Amino acid sequence: MKKFAIVFGKQKTSLQKRAVEELSAMIAEYTHEYPLSFAYENGKDLSDYKCIYIGTKASNPYIRAHSKDILSKEEEYVIRVANNVAVI
Numbered sequence: 228m229k230k231f232a233i234v235f236g237k238q239k240t241s242l243q244k245r246a247v248e249e250l251s252a253m254i255a256e257y258t259h260e261y262p263l264s265f266a267y268e269n270g271k272d273l274s275d276y277k278c279i280y281i282g283t284k285a286s287n288p289y290i291r292a293h294s295k296d297i298l299s300k301e302e303e304y305v306i307r308v309a310n311n312v313a314v315i
Contacts, residue, residue, distance in 0.1 A: 229311070231262035232276035236287030238266075246281060250315070254279075279313040290314060 238244050255261045267289050284291045307314045
């Protein structure tokens with residue numbers, strides 16, 4: 228079974244760091260193990276993980292690169308899960 232990984236962009240504020248911590252705790256509650264957590268790196272092979280990308284277009288390059296597929300409005304909140312990838 229693939230492990231979960233939280234992939235964040237730039238964590239500039241304590242709120243962004245806290246979001247990763249809270250999400251990690253929620254996942255651990257259901258899976259009984261903490262997910263890996265690391266900053267997005269372009270080209271990094273993440274095929275061994277069920278990835279959860281967290282952030283904004285400004286803070287996470289993955290979300291920025293896929294924003295046309297994920298976001299339909301200029302400013303909005305989205306939770307999308309498809310093909311073992313989640314975007315928050």
